[in-house]
Amino acid sequence: MYFATGDVSGQVSEKLLEASKLADSGRYEESLESYLQAIQMDENNPTSWYCLGVIHHNLGNISESVESFQKSDELFPNHGATLANLAILLENKDLTSASEYASKAIIHFPDNSKLVALSKIQTSVADPPEKLFIEAKPIVDDSIVRTEQSLQDANLVDGESSIIAEAKSLTNTGEHSKAVSLWKGLLEGSPNSPEVWRGLASALDSAGYPDRAEQCRKRAENIDDSIENITIEVEEEMNSTEKLIEIAESIHHSESNFEEDRGDFEQSVSWYNMAINLLNEGKNEESISTFEKCIGGCPMGEIELKVKAHNGRGNALYNSGRYSESVIAYHTAISLDPQNVTGKTLFNMGSSYAAVEMFNDAIKCFTQSLERGLDKEQTELCEKQISRCRLLSREQSKRQSKL
Known part of the structure; x- marks a missing residue:
């Protein structure tokens, strides 16, 4: 990936701030010019392209707005707002593409009714008579099992809806x-x-x-x-x-009159260990809710434990067939500690994308996982999945072109 030098980066930031102030005051033409200048300084800055898309939209330049958002998406894939904007802008121009963008965007905005409706259009008209799928389960992260034992030695969508229900219940009971x-x-x-x-x-x-x-x-x-x-x-x-x-x-x-702080490390580890055991026993739904208890009570600074809990929750969601939710779980784990993403996490995320027929995203995840320490057997499996996803992606494109 390209990175701007320090001097250029500072100049771009200043230009973006200038453009933003102009936009806030309604001076869109001047703002547009400032964003174009920022892009001239660094054409690989996704923020500049995103903001340019917004300004073009405000000026009524829909085609230019779409092109700008697409460039931003190319430089910084899977940004929720970019995907959502593309879905909405393309609704009356390219319904198939709009539906594809919406399917990706609802991972970030699951409660947006507009995106949910758009995402279902593709499903209703483009599903093949026989569902294509990849028969592959996530690679179980051995480090999770090892961590479980080490923690014990040291005494250490509807998964989301279940914890929401629990939170509401706690409020009702005064906790x-x-x-x-x-x-x-x-x-x-x-x-x-x-x-x-x-x-x-x-x-x-x-x-x-x-x-x-x-x-x-x-x-x-x-x-x-x-x-x-x-x-x-x-x-x-x-x-x-x-x-x-x-x-x-x-x-x-x-708050002194509240119960003792639940963000307790040892309690969170206890929930984590219990969730791992439930996962290994195939009790996926119980495992999901237990991982959520670990995540909800985990102290803010315990990033490593949170990452492992989100990964474990993703595996349990995948095993339960809740693939879109598992993508969110893996994405959350990655965002918490992007510098230490494992190949296994990326492989699992790719499997989830493949299961919901988002094959291009699956290919990206599988390809990146090859660079992050998979063993020989896992590498071979990953390469097979890449080949299958490419084939399925081509078949998917052929189906959509016939609509």
């Missing part, structure tokens, strides 16, 4: 600290889910923090509006997300 903790855990995995933000708002209301609850509700409303209105994602929104997460954290730790 506000634990409810906030569970919503906070969900928020880390789904920062763009308005349902989760509203759930956290409700929990904060019940805990006696109406002002902070209102902040969460506004965040949910902004997310709802951001897709259909195609608004610019600015750095301030990211900072706002971080602040609200910190607010939830401070509630959890500071």
Whole structure:
């Protein structure tokens, strides 16, 4: 991947800030010119292309907007807002492509009814008489089993819906600290889910923090509006997300009349070990809910344990046939620690993508996994999956071209 030098990067950032201020004041033509200048400085900056797409849309240049978003997607694949914008813009121009983008976007925005409806169009018209699928199960990460034993020695979508139900139940029974903790855990995995933000708002209301609850509700409303209105994602929104997460954290730790902090490492490890045992016994649904308890109660700084728990949850979801949810779980694990992604995680994520017939994304995951330490047997299996996905992708394209 190309990286701009420090001087160029700083110049681009300044130009993007300038363009953003112009856009905020409604001076779209001038903003457009600034974004084009930023692209001239660094044509491989996906943010510049994304923002250019937004400005073109505001100016009514739909074709140029689509081209800009597609360039951003090429440079930074699977960015939720980019995929959602492409789905909406292409709805009346290329329904097949719009449906494909929507199918990818709902992984990031599962509660958006517009995207859900678009994603179902492809399924209703393009499914072959006989479903094509890859008969492959995720590679079980041996390091998880080893970690389970070492932790014991040291005394250490509907998976999401089940934890949401539990969080609501805890609020109803007055266990506000634990409810906030569970919503906070969900928020880390789904920062763009308005349902989760509203759930956290409700929990904060019940805990006696109406002002902070209102902040969460506004965040949910902004997310709802951001897709259909195609608004610019600015750095301030990211900072706002971080602040609200910190607010939830401070509630959890500071309220003296709450129960003892559930973000306890030993308790989280206990849940993790139990989830691993359930997974090995084939009790996938129980394993999923137990992994969620581990994730929801895990201290903020215990990234390694969270990564392993999200990976384990992804495996359990895959085994249960809940492939789209498993993609979210693997994606969350990767986003928590992108520098230490294992080949097995990428392979498992590729298997999930293949299971929902997103073959090009599956190929990307499988290809990247080959570079990250698979053993000989796993490498051979991965290469076979790449070949199968390429074949299935071609067949899928042929079917769609006949529509």
